[in-house]
Amino acid sequence: MTEHEIILGCQKGVATCQRELVERYSPMLMTVCRRYARDHESAKDVLQDSMIKIFRHIHKYKPTGSFQAWMRRICINTALQSFDKSCFKREISGLDELIAQPSSMPDVYSYLGAEELMVIIDQLPEGFKQVFNLSVIEGLNHREISQLLGITESTSRSQLVRARNYLKKMLVKRDRIRV
Amino acid sequence: MSNFEEHIRRKLGHYPSEVDTNALWESIKEDIPKEEDKKKRVIFFFWLFGLGLFGGMASWWLYQNNGTQLANQVHTDKEYSQDNPQETNLGHHVSGADEALESFLENEIPFSNKNKLVSHTETSLLNTESAKGNWNVNFNKDHFLPHSTTLGHIPTITSIKSSEPILVSSIPTKKVALASLEVVSTEKKEETEEDMDAIPYLLAVLAEEKEIDDLENELSPDAFEEEANIKVDNHKKLKLQAGFHVTYGASNSIIYAKSDTYDDYAELRRNTERAISTVELGVDFNILFKNGLTMRTGLTHTRIKEKMKYTITPNSIPGYHQGNNDLEGKETSSAWSGSSNDPNTNSSGNNGSPQTSNNPIKFNHDNLYTMTDIPLVMGYQQAIGKRVGIQFEAGTYINLYSSASGFIVHPNTKIYKLDLGEIRSHKNNILLSTYTGLNLNYQASSKLALRVGAHYRFTPFSITGKNYSLNQKYATYGLHAGMAFTIK
Structure with a gap:
């Protein structure tokens, strides 16, 4: 069953197509949910809510864009709905020393696998993690991030810098390599 | 973006996590809209549309028919x-x-x-x-x-x-x-x-x-x-009226002692024969709302005349000491007169010598109190005919100024002038009064409305100052009549 057939079937409410969509895309969407949710259980809840939203709104989907990107966006939006924006203020305090660090990321960590990267990113403070995910993985610019998270663009920029420095600190702590 | 971040993006962009898809499907399948639901919804809207169309056509037909x-x-x-x-x-x-x-x-x-x-x-x-x-x-x-x-x-x-x-x-x-x-x-x-x-x-x-x-x-x-x-309630939103009223009535003063020491004297004062009449003149501004509510404000001037008829035996008054009282003094000469043998004697035109014995002293005199107030009265008017409405009013009169002239007798028979002076037996402001009234309004013409009614007004605060031993509160009641002209 092609993606197009799945979409058409889901738009008509055909159960087999809906089941196929779940089978095929939920692992990829789970990764998205894991990156934005606080923990694994929350990620499962976000995925469940996201899937229901996808099925309810699939008739609005226009095949002009990527279907997977459309679903990913729903997952992100669902995850961010329960996102506590006050974390941006909380995380600023105590982490100022990180800002002074250079933000360039060494390329020598490219050996790290996906699961290891997931674990590392998951250790980022909540606000850093969201901005880092949206910027680095989803490829959104700061304007889009600010609109999505309800923060200013400057906050988004500073959060990204802090996230990169924090990430670097963590990688150094892993002591795999001296920078 | 560094190569490392590009690496992260590449690795995680489409990385599949482990998911129990069966459990996920079981948990969401009940919440997913099915094809049948869509059909039901379409049918529902179809019928709704049909019903609306039918209703519209029926309305149109009836409308045309009319x-x-x-x-x-x-x-x-x-x-x-x-x-x-x-x-x-x-x-x-x-x-x-x-x-x-x-x-x-x-x-x-x-x-x-x-x-x-x-x-x-x-x-x-x-x-x-x-x-x-x-x-x-x-x-x-x-x-x-x-x-x-x-x-x-x-x-x-x-x-x-x-x-x-x-x-x-x-x-x-x-x-x-x-x-x-x-x-x-x-x-x-x-x-x-x-x-x-x-x-x-x-x-x-x-x-x-x-x-x-x-x-x-x-x-x-x-x-x-x-x-x-000409209808009494014929106004679309509200009607503004300006007018005046005249009141004539009786009054009653509530007298009691500020401390137990003067209870007997308070009783004596209560038993004093007297007649109190009230006249009030007022300028009114009325607002009549369409729903029957009314508001009245303006300015009123009230005169309370207290005709006193004293019969006092000096020694019977607590605190009285013969030879130490102002009944015998000069300042009483204009008010005190008569003798114990002549109960009809009064003060009019008689400046006789004051009594020095323990014989009862009889005398008459008038006290005059005035009050200037701003009425703030709410009411409700119910039309009971085309031209006639019955109106209930309640509210307060805010006192701007009050005055008194005359005198009052202290237990030690010392005479206090009521006029505001050093002694200040009378307060110059009695704060406020409560007012209730029942009116009969008659719309004489499209502009002129007449009003008659009865009212009761009570001043809960004493008109006497701190230096006087008795509290004296006035309640006035009587009939009033007035007229008002519609100005808008």
């Missing part, structure tokens, strides 16, 4: 008149149907806009082509004259029958009545409000067994406008 009935009704009236040429009670001999009707319409029936009767020459609705169409005609019973109470509220023209006194065709019968037709265009909704106002409506104003002169007077535009405004 308009046709109106046109038919008008023509029926004409035919009826045509066949019954008779002398009308308006003094016109009608020889032909159209002629009679047209004559009546043009010369006898005034046409008006909304509430206002403007002129006889205004275009007759029934004489114009505009009457033949989809007009929705409603009766407005607010425009009935007082002796027309038989019609009640008739919402649409469809309920009219030829026997109803509303009909123009009833002219020849000499059984006449009053009615108005308010015409509202249902086809010209885009018209401005001014346009709508310009649409005339018929006032078939006739009267049963009325003299022609009276009838003609009532039919005149001025008379009708006066009549329309």
Whole structure:
């Protein structure tokens, strides 16, 4: 069953197509949910809510864009709905020393696998993690991030810098390599 | 973006995590809209649309039917008149149907806009082509004259029958009545409000067994406008009135001692023979709301006259010591007079010597209290007739200033002048009074309203100052009358 057939079937409410969509895309969407949710259980809840939203709104989907990107966006939006924006203020305090660090990321960590990267990113403070995910993985610019998270663009920029420095600190702590 | 971040993006962009898809499917499948649900929704909206369409068409048909009935009704009236040429009670001999009707319409029936009767020459609705169409005609019973109470509220023209006194065709019968037709265009909704106002409506104003002169007077535009405004509650949103009132009544003062020491004296004062009368003059500003609520403010000046008749035996007064009292002093000479042997003696024109014995002393004198207040009174008026309304009022009088002249007798027989001075036996401000009243309002004309009523006013704060041993509070009650002119 092609993606197009799945979409058409889901738009008509055909159960087999809906089941196929779940089978095929939920692992990829789970990764998205894991990156934005606080923990694994929350990620499962976000995925469940996201899937229901996808099925309810699939008739609005226009095949002009990527279907997977459309679903990913729903997952992100669902995850961010329960996102506590006050974390941006909380995380600023105590982490100022990180800002002074250079933000360039060494390329020598490219050996790290996906699961290891997931674990590392998951250790980022909540606000850093969201901005880092949206910027680095989803490829959104700061304007889009600010609109999505309800923060200013400057906050988004500073959060990204802090996230990169924090990430670097963590990688150094892993002591795999001296920078 | 560094290569490391590009690496992260590449690795995690489409990385599949482990998911129990069966459990996920089981948990969400009940919440996913099914094909059948969609069909049901479509069917529901289909029926809803059909129902709406049917309702709309039915409304349109009924609406059209009403308009046709109106046109038919008008023509029926004409035919009826045509066949019954008779002398009308308006003094016109009608020889032909159209002629009679047209004559009546043009010369006898005034046409008006909304509430206002403007002129006889205004275009007759029934004489114009505009009457033949989809007009929705409603009766407005607010425009009935007082002796027309038989019609009640008739919402649409469809309920009219030829026997109803509303009909123009009833002219020849000499059984006449009053009615108005308010015409509202249902086809010209885009018209401005001014346009709508310009649409005339018929006032078939006739009267049963009325003299022609009276009838003609009532039919005149001025008379009708006066009549329309004469109702006691005839105002759209609110009515502003300015006026004045006069009050005359009695009063009662509540006297008690500020401490137990003077209880006997308080009792003595309570038993003092006296008569208290009250006169009040006031300027009023009234606001009458359409829902019956009223507000009144303004300025009032109240004079309370206290005629005192004392009989005092000096030694019977607690704290009195002979030879140490002002009853024997010079300052009392203008007030004290008479002797124990002459109970009728009073102070008038007699400045006799004060008594020095223990014999009872009799004397009369007047105290005068004044109060200037701002009334803040809320009320409710219920029309009990066309011109008459009954009104209940309650509120407060804010005291601006009060004064007193005269004197009062202290237990030690020392005389205190009431006038404000060093002793300050009287307070110059008594804060406020409470007021309740019941009025009967009569709308004498479109502008003039008369008011009579009864009231009770109580001043809960003592009029006496700190230096006086008794509390004295006044309650005034009486009748009042006033008039008010509508200013808006």
